[in-house]
Amino acid sequence: MMVYEDILQYLYASTPAFHKVGVAAYKPGLENTLRLMKALDNPHLKFRSVHVAGTNGKGSTSHMIAAVLQSAGYKTGLYTSPHLVDFRERIRVNGEMIPREEVVHFVEQNKALLEDIHPSFFETTMAMAFQYFAEQRVDIAVVEVGLGGRLDSTNIITPEVSVITNIGFDHTEFLGNTLAQIASEKAGIIKRNIPVVIGEANSETLPVFNDKSAEMNAEMVFVDADAEIPECQLKGAYQEKNISTVLAAVNVLRQQGWHIPDELTGLQGRWQKLTYKGKTIILDTGHNSHGIKSYINDLNAIDRLHIVFGMVSDKDVDAVLSLMPQNAIYYFTQASTKRAIPAKDMLQKGMECGLHGRAYMTVAEALNAATDNAAANDTVFIGGSNYVVGEALKTLQGL
Secondary structure: OOOHHHHHHHHHHHOOOHHHHHHHHOOOOOHHHHHHHHHOOOHHHOOEEEEEEOOOOHHHHHHHHHHHHHHOOOOEEEEOOOOOOOHHHHEEEOOEEOOHHHHHHHHHHHHHHHHHHOOOHHHHHHHHHHHHHHHOOOOEEEEEOOOOOOOOHHHHOOOOEEEEOOOOOOOHHHHOOOHHHHHHHHHHHOOOOOOEEEOOOOOOOHHHHHHHHHHOOOOEEEOOOOOOOOOOOOOOOOHHHHHHHHHHHHHHHHHOOOOOOOOOOOOOOOOEEEEEOOEEEEEOOOOOHHHHHHHHHHHHOOOOEEEEEOOEOOOOHHHHHHHOOOOOEEEEOOOOOOOEOOHHHHHHHHHHOOOEEEEOOOHHHHHHHHHHHOOOOOEEEEEOOHHHHHHHHHHHOOO
16 A cells, blocks of 8 residues: 555656646646546536636635635535645645545545546646545535636536636736736636626726626626625735625625625635744745735835745746835745746846845745844745745744
8 A cells, every 4th residue: 555655756756736847737628627527426516616716816715715614514625726835735624634544545546547547736636626525525615726717627617606806917828918818718617607706807807707707697796895804814905805705705605595604714825924933924825916916015014024035937027026125135045846946046036126135045044044134023024936935834834
């Protein structure tokens, strides 16, 4: 019998992960997914769901909707990506990560199937999640889109409600170079006669949503920007938009007969505050210009700021760096993924944008340098990519 660590190595080796190798891991289309589902007796048909897409905020929104449903007493599955620290973060039931033995069991039972179909890492992980949710007899699962929407593997579900948080420039090599093109891909999750919640729209994206919802006879629900926002553990002004989106989705579910209270909860890596070596640490996984804009006002409001920062090569690096505060000390770094921009290149790009600091070869080295250099009342911010935040959390948690 293979052990858990062997299984993870097998998955990463046999089904390359997007967060490891980038474009080479992307397999658009639903053919592989449908073959997997059929071989597994279609587990995606055995539970109800909520489908969440968007450029930014879909992770936070997915976690909050799942927390609301769980607090209401429903057995709730949650499928998100990528993971920050532990692979099992991707698959949860009532907040608990899938047990290691279940990961091992799924791969051992379906190894021949996986080697026959050759699915992507994401497709395999999603199949594992849906099988687990079906076996656990969840009442409902919140499913986050991996990339885009129309051709994403998760787009085989028929949800209670679809959610599109917002549209920004990200993964343009796959989704298009205009907001309208990207919106069209995201709008691909809109199903016939299924209501869709739109978190944000503008003059470029609204016509796309109008046309698609009309085509599918799907009620389109817009977020009320003036709605009263309840107290939430998630901080940062941009989270108010996500909370408003969650409340709109919850209201749709209520109209369909789900009994739901107004309770929300927190999650890792979204304007998350910690203390390390006596210093205030803030982490945020915003990793493109649209995501950075969502928290830049919060960041600019902080005096005496140290920033640990690294990005991956398929992001709009120059646009992001042009937004970052120039009065901070930077600790440019690189996560342990092939997609990471080398720290020295990040330093050079930062200097061209008026940002000053040094380069560090590992996230742990950059984090320790920042916290050692910071005075008692200084703040250390960590961001730029999911992978930088994930590796920082491992150091902060002593893993």
